[in-house]
Each structure stands twice: as C-alpha cells, then as structure tokens.
Amino acid sequence: AQSVTQPDIHITVSEGASLELRCNYSYGATPYLFWYVQSPGQGLQLLLKYFSGDTLVQGIKGFEAEFKRSQSSFNLRKPSVHWSDAAEYFCAVRASGTYKYIFGTGTRLKVLA
Amino acid sequence: EAQVTQNPRYLITVTGKKLTVTCSQNMNHEYMSWYRQDPGLGLRQIYYSMNVEVTDKGDVPEGYKVSRKEKRNFPLILESPSPNQTSLYFCASSFDGGGSYEQYFGPGTRLTVT
Numbered sequence: 001a002q003s004v005t006q007p008d009i010h011i012t013v014s015e016g017a018s019l020e021l022r023c024n025y026s027y028g029a030t031p032y033l034f035w036y037v038q039s040p041g042q043g044l045q046l047l048l049k050y051f052s053g054d055t056l057v058q059g060i061k062g063f064e065a066e067f068k069r070s071q072s073s074f075n076l077r078k079p080s081v082h083w084s085d086a087a088e089y090f091c092a093v094r095a096s097g098t099y100k101y102i103f104g105t106g107t108r109l110k111v112l113a
Numbered sequence: 114e115a116q117v118t119q120n121p122r123y124l125i126t127v128t129g130k131k132l133t134v135t136c137s138q139n140m141n142h143e144y145m146s147w148y149r150q151d152p153g154l155g156l157r158q159i160y161y162s163m164n165v166e167v168t169d170k171g172d173v174p175e176g177y178k179v180s181r182k183e184k185r186n187f188p189l190i191l192e193s194p195s196p197n198q199t200s201l202y203f204c205a206s207s208f209d210g211g212g213s214y215e216q217y218f219g220p221g222t223r224l225t226v227t
Binding site for chain 2: 006009032034036042043044045046049051090092094099100101102103104105106
C-alpha cells in the first residue's frame with residue numbers, strides 16, 4: 001500500500017540551529033512530493049514541491065528539500081531556524097498519473113528562544 | 114484575492130442531523146478535494162473531484178457525499194453525522210497540470226458531532 005512516513009512526531013530546536021525533518025514514502029514510481037506547513041489555527045501553506053529534475057529544491061521561508069530516490073526520502077531542511085518557524089509540517093505525495101494525495105502524520109516543531 | 118472559502122468555520126451538531134459544509138474557490142481550478150485532520154493521523158483525503166461532475170473516493174469516504182455541479186463549488190455532505198466524524202475539515206483546490214499541482218487550502222471547518 002502507498003504510504004508516507006514522518007518518523008518524528010515532535011522536534012525541538014533552538015533558534016538559530018539547523019533543522020531537518022524526515023519524510024519517507026512508499027510508491028512504485030517517483031511520485032510528486034510536497035511539504036506543507038500549518039501554523040496554529042491556520043490552514044496549510046505549500047513550502048516546496050518536487051516533480052522531476054534537480055533533486056535539491058528550494059522553497060519559501062528559506063526551506064529546502066532533497067529527493068533521494070535510493071532512500072525513498074524527501075527530507076526538509078533549514079540552515080537556521082527562526083522562532084516563527086514553530087508549526088506543524090506535513091509531507092505529502094501524489095502518485096503520478098493519479099489524483100490521490102497521501103499525507104504524513106506530521107511533525108510538530110518547537111523552537112526555543 | 115485568490116482564495117478557497119469554507120462555511121461554516123465552526124459547527125456543533127447532533128448525531129443524525131444532516132449537514133453540508135460548503136467550499137468555494139475563485140481560481141478556476143479543475144481539481145478540488147476534501148480532507149479531514151485528526152490528531153496523530155495527519156490529513157486524510159475524503160473525496161476529490163477532477164472537474165465538474167467527476168468525483169472519486171479518497172481514503173476515508175464512508176459517511177460522506179460530495180457533488181460538483183459547478184467548477185467553483187465542492188460541498189461536503191454528511192447525511193447522518195456520527196461522533197466519529199468530529200474532526201477538522203479542509204477543502205483544497207489546484208490547477209491540475211502544467212507542472213503545478215499545488216493545492217490551495219481553505220481555512221478549515223471544525224465540526225463537533227454530539
């Protein structure tokens with residue numbers, strides 16, 4: 001069955017520290033890959049997406065993600081976290097040729113001042 | 114302003130009382146979708162629509178109905194709500210193709226069924 005795994009439910013980092021949020025997917029072929037952010041009480045906002053080409057993609061708010069086919073991973077990174085990055089982050093996939101989306105269970109990020 | 118709107122934003126109802134949550138987008142998107150968000154489960158897709166009069170089931174369609182009679186609207190219908198449908202619901206839309214597929218999400222509808 002197709003699935004998306006975000007193994008870290010909660011992550012706490014200090015402001016200014018680097019961040020990596022993990023995402024692994026299970027699909028037969030390369031899917032379309034997305035990272036969304038949800039601030040408290042808000043809807044979801046797209047951070048970045050990957051369809052093909054360069055495996056390192058840049059997004060908004062200084063985030064980037066790297067697609068690694070061999071590891072079926074699409075990890076999100078930021079070199080220096082700001083207090084405003086505290087939110088919940090969701091990885092999502094859509095198998096090419098389909099219309100269904102599968103979301104991970106989310107990682108809640110806490111930023112210490 | 115490009116947006117996805119949902120109404121109502123908050124709803125408390127009783128078991129078995131039919132309800133409809135509306136969703137509307139002003140971006141002329143072909144694709145629309147409904148999700149429910151539950152703690153520890155992330156977002157799960159309920160139904161989606163590829164265009165007018167074309168809908169299909171997501172992963173958790175039981176207890177829900179949808180219709181797509183107009184391109185801009187995609188209402189979610191709970192014919193006989195039950196307490197296990199208490200959740201936060203999101204509608205989303207996207208232009209489907211041309212390297213896009215970015216979904217724009219509405220603000221959410223918090224539903225409580227007692």
